[in-house]
Amino acid sequence: MRITPNILINNLLNNLYKNTERMGKLQNQIASGKRLTKPSDDPGGVLRSLFLRTTLGELDQFEKNVDDSKSWLSVTQNALNELVSVFRQAKTIAIQGSNDPSSDVRSALSYQVGGLIETALNAGNTAYDGKYIFAGSKTQDLPFTSLVEGITYRGDRSKMTREVALSQTVITNLHGDEVFQPELYHQVVAGVRVSDITAPLNEVLPASAVGAGNFTINLAGVAPLVIGPIDPTVDSLTDLMNSINAAFAASNSPAEAEIVDNRLVITSTLQGTEGVMTITDGVAGGILTRLGIADNDGKILGENILPPAEKGVFDTLIDLRNALEGRALAENKLMGLSDGSQSVGLIPSDLITFTA
Template structure:
């Protein structure tokens, strides 16, 4: 095959641009710190990064839900603590009111405090988190209790947060129907407070004494609900730790897949630079004046 001068120059230019492209790619890796800057650089690595980033985005969503669930449970536990304190105070007043030596005036004073305790219980029942009533079931935009009526305006549904893959969900709310012992739409807890007030105002020491057992029952119910909330809060702590570890692992995998080895990049870049300089030197020898130039 006859080798022409144009063929030599064409071959040189092809090799020259290939060397220049490798040099530019190495410089891009050095400046960006990444193994690739576009999908064509490494399609397989790009696909892997996209999968990892998708998992990270999903993990971030689970983390946000877990944080929201934790806050909800903390607000719920605080409300349950207040309700427990109110019932404990109610019991103390009932024990005091059962004392037959109290005057009618004393009994009425206790009755007035009982009504204040009931009003505060209603406030606890209407506790809100982020603009939502936490004891109203799905009806989070409606106050479940009122001071003038002992009825329950919420429902018995549970609000679930997805906190992990595979449909890992957790119910974070406590329906007010359970907490306030709602039967037939009426809160027996609030009704008990009204009955206790009436017994005190009537000076019925025996009736007041008999209601202490009812107070203990309501107090036991609140403590049981609070124990469940505490268990869920502990579980959320474990979930948050796992999600944090998953996020760390995803970040490490993404870095391993995308980040370039700087020592290797610098070594290869130096080699590519030497090859590029050699190609320039070779080109200077190839592109010499031809025979025609000497015949002119």
Template sequence: MRITQNMMSSSMMKNLQTNYNRLDKYQEQLLTQQRINRPSDDPVGISSSLRYRGEIDMTDQFAENSKDADSWMNFTDTVMNEAVKILQTVSEKAVQGATESNNPEARKILGQEIDELYKQMVAIGNSQFKGKYIFNGQTTDQKPFSDDPANTAYSLDEGIMRYQIGAGIYVDVNSLGKNVFGPFQDPADPTKAANVFKVLDNLKTALTGDNTAGIEKSIKEIQTTMDQVLFAQADVGARQNRLQFTTDRLEDLTLNYTDLQSKIEDVNVPKTITDLKTAESVFQASLDTMGRIIRPSLLDFLR
């Protein structure tokens, strides 16, 4: 086969372009610090990289959900703790009021104090977290209790608010109002379920009416409702403990996926610098070789 000047020039230009592309590739990798800058750089690697990115995004979203759930339960625990403190204060006032040495006026003053604590307990029952009522199930846009829930009938929603904190893993973030404060206590209903508001209202009435027997009865009822609130608070704590383990696991998963993604995408700087220097030498050698092989054209002779 006859080798012509055009064939030789074409072949040299093709090889020169290949060497130049290699040089450009390593320069781009060093500038971006990424081994894969386009799918053609590594079709198999980009597939794995996209999968890891999706896992990282999903894990990050689960972590955000976990933080929101923890914030909700922290707030719930705080207001429950305040409710317990109120009941402890009420218990002390009830014991003080049960003393026979108290005159009707003294008991009336204690009754006024209980009334203020009753109003504060109602405010706790209507607590909101990020604009959502926390003790009304899934009906978070409606206030669960009226200003006088001891004497005004109410019906609380019993829906559960769940946050997804993992693949197929959910956590209940809300506490049902009936489990904390008790359902409405209808005087006509023989079933007397513990109701925080009714207990406080009964104590207030007994103190104002100078009813020693009623005050002594309230002392036992207060302890029952306090145990009820403490049990609900313990349930929140148990869910928070589980949530903490899940949060730690999500952090580990994020680190793992990030490391795997880095191994695929990130450039090996020392190796790439060596490859770049080699590509520069090859490219320069190609230019020198072309300068020696390509013969001067007729135009060169006419100069």
């Protein structure tokens, strides 16, 4: 092939053009601080860049969610600490009132309790970033209002969640009912404590052995749940608990079973009369009878139904004030206040970590 001067000149011009284009691209990168200014620069690199940008955006949002959750929980902890302080002061006032029957002293103490009620009300209406922390999902509405008949909760029982990592959420709130109101859950506790929750029931339960059998749990709004067959020669208390919870989960029942102090405990998570459950043993002298839950006729034993808490935070303080004002209230109610984070048992045990 013959190489003419024109071919050499064209090759030189082409190389100069490419170098000039490359220099321009580098100058644009230097000026903009970006390696990719348009998709055609590097299609694969652009896709990677977009993915990384999206990931960084998600991580930034997760970080904001974590910071917001920490701030929300910090405000919640401060409000709970305020309640602990209220009950410690109420404890002191109750002791003073029970030791000094003087009307003048009790009148002054009653006035102090009125201030504690106001402090507790303000704690219940604590807000963070314009949202009421104890209102459930009704964060724009004042959760507690003072009426003639007492203090009323107007929030709901919703749980608020924040996404803190991919497909990972945390609950960040406590609603007013679980902090300030009495628990009304219906709970059944076995009268018999077993020595080994993993051993076959026939080995750890009293009375004569029986064969495999069923029992039925009835909950409001849920079709009767038949549990079993439970074979006491093989199944342990843990197996029994798992069978009950499996039935609850399959039917979306508002209840749960657990083992506490080697006893079977079944709890309805609905409150009040809606949460009442009935349990019937399938055979005479069956598993429930041997666990001390049912009588010989298979009906639930009344003494195994735990009563609800008597009073909520506000009712307890109002009762104390009324007692100091001379209204009818047994003196042992005055002395029932305990100092510490579980004041009168009204702050749920799972909140102790906040108030310790």
